[in-house]
Amino acid sequence: MIRRVLLSTAVFSLLMIAVAATAEDSYQVHCAQCHGIAGQGNNALGAPNLTQLSAPYIRRQLEGFQAGWRESDDSYTQTMMAAIAALDAPVLASATSAIDAFPDKSHTTAATHAGNKKRGKDLYNAYCSACHGTNAVGNDALGAPNLLGLSQDYLTRQYRHFAEGRRGGHSDDRYGQQMARLARALKDPQLIDDVSSYVATLAE
């Protein structure tokens, strides 16, 4: 009896290792060349750090890239859409669980562009913290992602896309629409640099 329990425990452990290995494989085969082998991102390719993003947010974005509501005329967005266009749901689900298991790399970004961090802090607290949280770690209940660990280039680019109606304009993009409404209210490029340089200091 004991032997049988031990055997089934061993088989179960092996199965779990196999499941973990498949998830890691899906990620390494389909995502790592752009997002890095540990999900840390690659700024030169415009591919963001994924390690700090919640699984519900990642799933929603992947769905949007495939369904078309996260589409834009931006070349980085087009690259991402093409990269996963042919992948089926189980592969994407297993890549997402591999990302979830990576250590959080949100403390690796530094501000790369000048910005007035003091004004950025005031703006952040007044306009962003209600949804993204005081420390920018996000709030899944509101659909607002963690912003720590996203490079300043990526933060600024996405923000501008929302402000210009290139992201969050689609009627199926429920959460993107909320962010787009806010971004239109604050679209001075200098102020966006101020906010994103402040967010980058929070990640240090």
Ligand code: HEC
């Ligand atoms: C050929 C390069 C490439 C490959 C391969 C790739 N991506 Fe991306 N990914 C990008 C780029 C570039 C962006 C930024 C898109 C944008 O700016 O709109 C991105 C964006 C994303 C986002 C949105 C992040 C956010 O903060 O909103 C997620 C999630 C994501 N990728 C997950 C994945 C997963 C999972 C895979 C593998 C199944 C994958 N990507 C494969 C280049 C790639």
Ligand code: HEC
């Ligand atoms: C009303 C709530 C709300 C407020 C206020 C808000 N956001 Fe957002 N933000 C969201 C939601 C929801 C998303 C996710 C959109 C999606 O799913 O595509 C988002 C997404 C983002 C993204 C994209 C992140 C990524 O990984 O692609 C950036 C950058 C961002 N917000 C910056 C800001 C900044 C800076 C402010 C303040 C100036 C701000 N947000 C204020 C709700 C909000």
